[in-house]
Amino acid sequence: MGENAKNNALYSVKMRSSALKNGENRHISGAESITEAAGVPAVCESLVSRAQNHALGDADEIHIKIEKIKREDVIYLKALPVTSRTASSASEGREIMRLELERLGVKRAREVLAKLAETYRMRGAMLLDADSLERLEDDAERGLRVTRMDAAEDLESARPPLKPVKNHFREALVLATKAAHAPGVLAEICVSDDPQYTTGYVASQKSGYVRIGPLKEKGDGNGGRILLYRGASPRECIEFLQKKPVLVTGVPRLPPGAAAPPRMAQTTAAFLEAAIEEKKKAHLYRQTTVIESAPGPKIVYGGREILLLASNNYLNLASDPRLGAAAAAAAEKYGSGSGGSRLTTGTIYEHELLEAELAEWKGTEAALFFSTGYMANTGVIQALCSKSSVILSDEKNHASIIDGCRLSGARTIVYPHLCMEYLEEKASLYYGSGGLIVSDSVFSMDGDAAPLPRLAEIAKKYGFFLMLDEAHATGVMGETGGGLSEMYGITPDASVGTCSKALGGEGGFVCGSSVLINYLKNYSRPFIFSTAPSAPTTAAAREALRILRSEPERVRALREAVQFFCEQLRLRGIGAKSESAIVPIQIGDENRSLKIAHNLIKKGIYIPAIRYPSVPKNKAILRAAICCAHKKEDLDFAASVIAKEIQESAV
Ligand code: WAQ
Ligand code: MG
Numbered sequence: 135m136g137e138n139a140k141n142n143a144l145y146s147v148k149m150r151s152s153a154l155k156n157g158e159n160r161h162i163s164g165a166e167s168i169t170e171a172a173g174v175p176a177v178c179e180s181l182v183s184r185a186q187n188h189a190l191g192d193a194d195e196i197h198i199k200i201e202k203i204k205r206e207d208v209i210y211l212k213a214l215p216v217t218s219r220t221a222s223s224a225s226e227g228r229e230i231m232r233l234e235l236e237r238l239g240v241k242r243a244r245e246v247l248a249k250l251a252e253t254y255r256m257r258g259a260m261l262l263d264a265d266s267l268e269r270l271e272d273d274a275e276r277g278l279r280v281t282r283m284d285a286a287e288d289l290e291s292a293r294p295p296l297k298p299v300k301n302h303f304r305e306a307l308v309l310a311t312k313a314a315h316a317p318g319v320l321a322e323i324c325v326s327d328d329p330q331y332t333t334g335y336v337a338s339q340k341s342g343y344v345r346i347g348p349l350k351e352k353g354d355g356n357g358g359r360i361l362l363y364r365g366a367s368p369r370e371c372i373e374f375l376q377k378k379p380v381l382v383t384g385v386p387r388l389p390p391g392a393a394a395p396p397r398m399a400q401t402t403a404a405f406l407e408a409a410i411e412e413k414k415k416a417h418l419y420r421q422t423t424v425i426e427s428a429p430g431p432k433i434v435y436g437g438r439e440i441l442l443l444a445s446n447n448y449l450n451l452a453s454d455p456r457l458g459a460a461a462a463a464a465a466e467k468y469g470s471g472s473g474g475s476r477l478t479t480g481t482i483y484e485h486e487l488l489e490a491e492l493a494e495w496k497g498t499e500a501a502l503f504f505s506t507g508y509m510a511n512t513g514v515i516q517a518l519c520s521k522s523s524v525i526l527s528d529e530k531n532h533a534s535i536i537d538g539c540r541l542s543g544a545r546t547i548v549y550p551h552l553c554m555e556y557l558e559e560k561a562s563l564y565y566g567s568g569g570l571i572v573s574d575s576v577f578s579m580d581g582d583a584a585p586l587p588r589l590a591e592i593a594k595k596y597g598f599f600l601m602l603d604e605a606h607a608t609g610v611m612g613e614t615g616g617g618l619s620e621m622y623g624i625t626p627d628a629s630v631g632t633c634s635k636a637l638g639g640e641g642g643f644v645c646g647s648s649v650l651i652n653y654l655k656n657y658s659r660p661f662i663f664s665t666a667p668s669a670p671t672t673a674a675a676r677e678a679l680r681i682l683r684s685e686p687e688r689v690r691a692l693r694e695a696v697q698f699f700c701e702q703l704r705l706r707g708i709g710a711k712s713e714s715a716i717v718p719i720q721i722g723d724e725n726r727s728l729k730i731a732h733n734l735i736k737k738g739i740y741i742p743a744i745r746y747p748s749v750p751k752n753k754a755i756l757r758a759a760i761c762c763a764h765k766k767e768d769l770d771f772a773a774s775v776i777a778k779e780i781q782e783s784a785v
Contacts, residue, residue, distance in 0.1 A: 144203040144289070145174050146282050146379065149181035150257070151193035159195070161257045163188045163327075165300065168208075168284035168379065172522050174200060175563060176545060184300060203282065208379040210286060214311045215342040216390055224332070227349040231323060234336040234344055238321045240264055240362055250325060253277065253358025261372065264320045264362040271372065278361070278375060283312040286381035302331050303345075303389045310337035312380045318365030319375075325349050327357035345389060417724065418745070428453035429638075431763040433740075440738045441768050443758040448715040449609050449688045450763040451638025451681060457674040464673035472666035477655070480666025488676045492643050495679060496619065496629055500651035503643050503675070504660060505667050507605050507632030510642030512538040513660035514601060514628055515572065517653065519544040524569035526560055526598070528552065528584070530577045535603060544570075551577075554588045561596035571598045575618040576606035579748055579757060581716025583611065586618045590626065602626040609636025610715050615682050615689040636715075637678040641667050692762035695769060699760055702773035708780060718744075719756040719776065727754035730779045737779075739772050 150164040163185060167177045178198055185196045221227035228247055235243035245267060253260050258277025261270040271278040285308055306324060313322045314337050321341075325334040333347030334357075350356065363371055399405070413419040427434035429452040433442045451457055464484060474480035485503055492501035504510040515538030519525055523544035527535060530551045539546040549556045561571065571593050573584045586602065593600035604617035608631040612620030615636065619625055629645040644654065654661060682688070696712050703710035703719070710717055719741075721727040727743035734741055734756075744757045756776070760769075 142205055144168055144170060144205055144208065144379070146199075146201045146203050147174060147177045147181065148199045148201075148281060149178075149185055149196065151185035151188065151196045153191055153194045161255075162191065162193055163300075164257060164279070165305070166281055166284070168203065168282065168289055168381065170289065173289075179563065187299070203379045208381055210381050210383055211311050211315055213307055213343075213382050213384045213386075214314055214337055214339070216307065216345065216386070217342060218345040218347075218389060218391065221346065221348060224348050224350050227332075227334075227346050230346050231334070231336055231349065234341065234346075235321060235323065235362075238336075238338050238340060240321060242267060246323070246360060246362065249360060250323070250358045251356075253360060254356040256358065259322075259359035259361050261361045261363055261368065263368075264364040270363060270368040277359075278372060280309050280313055280375045282377060283308050283380040283382065285385040286383045287385060289381060300328075301387070302326055302328065302333075304385055304387065306335060307343055307385055308382045310335065310343050311382045311385075312378075313337070313361055313375065314339045315380075316361075316371050316374045318363045318368065318371045320362045320364045322359065322361050324359045325357040327355055329353050329355040417728070431761050431765070431768065435740065438738070440735070440740050441764075441772055443739060443741045443760065443764075443772060445759055445761060446606070446635035447638060448636040448692055448759070448761055449615070449638065449682065450761050451636070451678050454638060454678075454681065456681065457638055457677050460677035461670035461674040464669040468669035470668060470670065472668055474666065475662065475664060476666045477662060482666075482669060482672070484669055484672040484676065485666065488672050488679075489643075491676060491679055492631075493645055495616070495683065496631075496645040497625055498629065498645040499648040501643055501645040502651050502654050502658075502661065503641055503667060503672065505641060505664050507603075507630070507634060507642030508534040508537075509660035509664065510630050510632070510644050511535050511603055512541055513658040514630060514644050514654065515539055515544075515570065516541040516659060517657040518542075518599065518601075518628075519570055524564045524567045526557055526564075526569065526571045528573045528577075530579065531572065531574050532578055532603060532605070535572055535574070539572075552582070552584065554585060554592065557589075558592050558596075561592050561598055565596045567597075569598050570601060572601040573603070574606070575602045575604045576611060576714040576716070578606055578716070579744055579755070580718045581606070581712050581714040581757075583607070583618060583713050586622045586624050586626075590624050593627075599628070600626040601628040601630065604629060604631040605635060605642075606714060606716065608632065609682055609689065610692065611713075613689075614686040633675040633678060637675060637682065639674040639678055640671055641675055688762045692760065695762060695764045695766075696760045698766055699758070699764075699769040699773060702770050703777065706773060706777035708773075708777050715760050717758040717760065719758060719780075721754045721756060721780070722752055724752070724754045726783050727756060730776075730783050731756060733779050733783075734775065737775050739775055741772075741776070 146168050148166040151162045152159045153162055165181055169177045185193045219230050221230055232243045232247055256277035258279040261278050310322055313319055321338040323336050332350050333345055334349040335343055335345050337343045425433050425435055429445055429447045432439050468482055472480040489501040489503055504513055511534035519542035521543040525539050525544045525546040527539055527546055527548050529548045547560050576583050607617040609615040611618050619629055631643050633639045633641045692715055696715055700710040700712055710719055724745045731743040741756045741758050745754045749755055
């Protein structure tokens with residue numbers, strides 16, 4: 135019973151903040167949410183962040199109050215219907231407000247409006263007898279706080295949305311709906327404290343929620359609330375307003391007519407064409423390009439040979455005849471397709487052997503092979519995390535990690551690129567949650583590396599599971615290409631990698647403990663529901679791994695080629711450095727980057743321009759990727775052409 139009641143309870147989380155001004159503690163803002171137990175930390179976080187970013191200034195004190203609510207005490211109310219009235223000035227707005235009140239039977243409406251000025255310093259609302267205008271609230275200085283209410287949708291979405299900025303309309307409608315249903319409340323009027331927010335409202339059960347704007351000048355931070363009461367038991371009314379937990383259903387995100395209604399997504403050809411047009415207009419339209427030869431340091435493209443400085447084929451294994459021979463032999467023996475998923479009839483010894491070899495190489499108990507690296511990332515995250523998990527993810531993580539986070543439904547906190555201070559702060563906030571920290575080891579666009587020792591330290595200290603995606607580090611980083619984990623001698627809880635880049639084939643893998651791998655076999659949907667990687671693919675991966683381990687000189691040659699290329703660029707005045715095989719060359723302007731890339735192709739060098747959204751706006755780069763088989767003379771030639779193009783495009 136105890137445990138159940140705990141899980142079933144709801145919590146009212148309230149924030150109020152104040153600032154010291156002339157020795158006086160002045161109220162700045164207040165807000166509240168109702169949430170399930172799991173949502174409490176996130177709600178606290180967003181309320182605090184809101185207090186820290188309020189239009190009325192910095193808070194000197196922030197109070198958070200958390201109270202348990204019994205679910206059976208909660209009542210659900212349908213949101214009041216919303217209408218809007220537009221005035222041409224603040225004084226006209228107040229006239230509209232007065233007329234609305236009179237229509238609701240408030241005879242002394244003009245005097246009520248005048249009383250708004252007395253509420254300006256109050257944290258709460260004024261409760262007035264609608265006829266005598268006598269004040270009924272207990273604490274006249276503070277006013278009456280209407281509390282314990284929220285939009286039902288926010289609660290039901292199980293994952294409470296972070297609300298770091300205030301949605302004035304939505305929160306006001308929730309409050310107004312509760313207030314209008316309080317016994318004896320005839321009407322409510324409200325003007326916002328926010329200097330930028332000039333719209334207010336009159337609300338009642340009879341008229342609904344009538345928005346009126348403007349009610350004050352922009353820049354005016356004076357707002358207030360008055361509730362008008364008619365009846366014999368104000369105590370009962372106050373009790374309801376302060377204590378009764380209310381969830382309001384059907385609360386729209388935006389006031390009606392506030393924004394153009396979102397275009398309904400369609401599957402018609404016309405809709406798809408319009409969407410393509412949008413991409414073209416934004417210069418973000420993409421097409422496949424055809425390469426007419428095997429991958430290598432040089433390729434045939436558009437009928438001629440060009441220097442390829444763009445491939446992930448870092449160790450030039452993609453066209454190595456030994457991989458081809460291994461694949462061919464496996465195809466001879468097992469055929470081209472596996473005919474089933476790994477858990478049905480798709481598993482052959484090649485899979486089991488590859489997995490054992492991967493685990494042995496990475497120094498883990500076990501490994502699991504996926505059809506692609508994309509599936510390995512989504513498959514691990516989706517299996518490990520669910521709606522009630524917390525994930526801390528670097529902002530530059532690969533799309534497959536982002537998609538894995540989305541697929542899991544977990545609360546995902548994205549931390550600024552490589553910012554370990556921020557990461558630690560969040561990890562400590564969710565200490566003991568058993569969440570996931572996930573990072574690329576080498577980042578795919580900039581080629582920079584994550585500080586693995588710090589990641590591991592933070593994960594251990596706060597009880598997080600550490601997942602590292604070594605896709606661009608496998609075969610590249612570490613003495614023998616074992617990735618960042620080899621470089622630092624640190625084994626993350628899950629080490630993801632791919633056979634499709636330096637290893638010259640395809641397929642992704644994850645290395646970790648036996649229990650992790652057994653768990654993934656049973657919970658990872660991309661693993662369970664895809665056809666097993668084919669025998670040729672799997673055999674090629676084994677051969678690539680064997681070559682990597684027996685020919686570490688390839689890794690050294692790659693490193694030398696990268697350093698040589700960076701030096702040649704720097705000699706020509708182009709800032710370039712790299713820890714990996716990826717050499718980003720800063721350009722900035724998107725169009726300029728496109729133009730340079732275009733000219734490079736004409737001169738026989740293929741380097742793609744990377745633009746927003748892969749990199750921030752106005753931070754376009756040329757992303758060069760080096761292969762161990764690039765010859766010095768070719769890299770020297772490329773550096774001189776690149777430098778020349780950059781200089782010429784600068785005018
Ligand atoms: N209970 C009672 N009074 C409150 C409460 C509360 N929970 N919260 C605020 N007040 C009082 C307090 O005195 C404030 O000074 C005053 O109301 C205004 O509060 O449809 O933003 O939070 O777009 O500034 C209206 C939205 C926005 C109109 C109202 O109020 C629309 C708003 P604020
Ligand atoms: Mg006020």
